[in-house]
Amino acid sequence: MCHLNFQEEIYIFHLKDTSPGMSHVAWPLISPVVEQIFDFPGLSPSTQNTMAVNSYRAVTQRPHICLQNSFHQILLAWGIKMTFGVPLLPFLFLLFSAPLAKGCPVLCSCWDRVVDCSGKHLFSVPLGLPLDIHNLTLAHNRLTSIPSGYLSCHMELRFLDLRNNSLSSLPDGLFLNLKKLVLLDLSHNNLTQVTAAMMQPAHSLVRINLSHNYHLTRIHSSTLRGMMQLQDLDLRFSGFSSLSYEVLEGLPSLISLQLSGNPWVCGCAMEPLLKWLRNSIKGCIIGSQEAECAAPPEVKGVPLMSLTEESFKACQFSLTLDDYLFIAFVGFVVSIASVATNFLLGITANCCHRWSKASEEEEI
Missing domain, CATH: 3.80.10.10 (Ribonuclease Inhibitor)
Incomplete structure (x- = not known):
């Protein structure tokens, strides 16, 4: 794959900065596709730009589709399909034979499927x-x-x-x-x-x-x-x-x-x-x-x-937080029940006193 010229690099950065929804996830997936588009023979600059945008739309609309080594080729074919309105399948056969775009991130070292970006x-x-x-x-x-x-x-x-x-x-x-x-x-x-x-x-x-x-x-x-x-x-x-x-x-x-x-x-x-x-x-x-x-x-x-x-022998006789909460809850319930019982007993005693007094008045 040849290197991009200055105008093509300017366009790629423009695509990255101005396309709606561009994310750090989408860009590493689409950048090799864009480079392959600019290497594709016989395409005018306007067609290349349209294919790049359409390929980008494909990856942003389907961010979780990964078909191993065929992923970039499928996206490239999808960009061709969306650009020219032609069936996708013929381009898949053409592009599957193309080597997967491989590169090394800036500042990193790469060898034998190892990428070292440490320090x-x-x-x-x-x-x-x-x-x-x-x-x-x-x-x-x-x-x-x-x-x-x-x-x-x-x-x-x-x-x-x-x-x-x-x-x-x-x-x-x-x-x-x-x-x-x-x-x-x-x-x-x-x-x-x-x-x-x-x-x-x-x-x-x-x-x-x-x-x-x-x-x-x-x-x-x-x-x-x-x-x-x-x-x-x-x-x-x-x-x-x-x-x-x-x-x-x-x-x-x-x-x-x-x-x-x-x-x-x-x-x-x-x-x-x-x-x-x-x-x-x-x-x-x-x-x-x-x-x-x-x-x-x-x-x-x-x-x-x-x-x-x-x-941990002492733990058998110690109380946990749950135990303390249970005891507090039981104490609260008992106290409420005691208040309610005393209230009912008071009302009952008062009613009995009034009834007794009324009975004495009737006898007199």
Whole structure:
């Protein structure tokens, strides 16, 4: 593919800036198509411009259609169909044999289906990723968000490295089409929680690194559900004071769980998790031996895994918040019933007194 000349580049940027609804998601999909249009032989500039606009409309109207290596060819054919009003099928046979447009984003390095954009001080995700990449590294940048649908068409992606950025959350469904993703590194970010909508359906993941997210205090119980192949979960140096065992109970392949560096509160609420850990992954490599209790004061600094059933013996006789709420509710109901009973007794006594007095007056 030849390089675009100056006038063609000006037009592409004009198309990107002036077309209604242009998004960061649509542009990396349509830019290779526009380049192929300008390389298409025998087309006048006005026809090329019309085809580019129509191809762009095709991708914005169908943002979730990805047919692997045929995607750009289909969009190009669709632009031809909308421009000339001719059937789509003949152009598909012609264009399927054309090589998929492959390029490397600006500032990134690319080789053997690997795209490395690490340490480039990026404030936004790079555009124009090759569709067949296996490894994408965006580490050590200044990313604060990932556009929804950014990875929708990169179905061959195996490794995604997003560590050391400023991400506070991920868009729902980011991994929707990533059936082959095995490694996800989100360490050293600003995540506050990890929800099921953010992570599903990344069921092929083998390793997840969520360490060094100091504001991360919660993982929803259904977040990791269905990840039957997950072997390594790293939660070190985050903000966890507790963790529900329900987060882990659907992970039959789990052999490494990193828990150190968190402010664990080793109260009665911790007992179910420790009991599950002992019963469920006994004999496996557990990277949680260095985890220590941060509270209450009497067990501060005590290794988490050294706590036994004897450590929680007092919990059998202690009251939980639910217990206190139930007692308060019962007390409130009893007090209301007591007031109502006294009121009824007072009315009854008053009626009896009046009736007795009336009877005495009649006798007189």
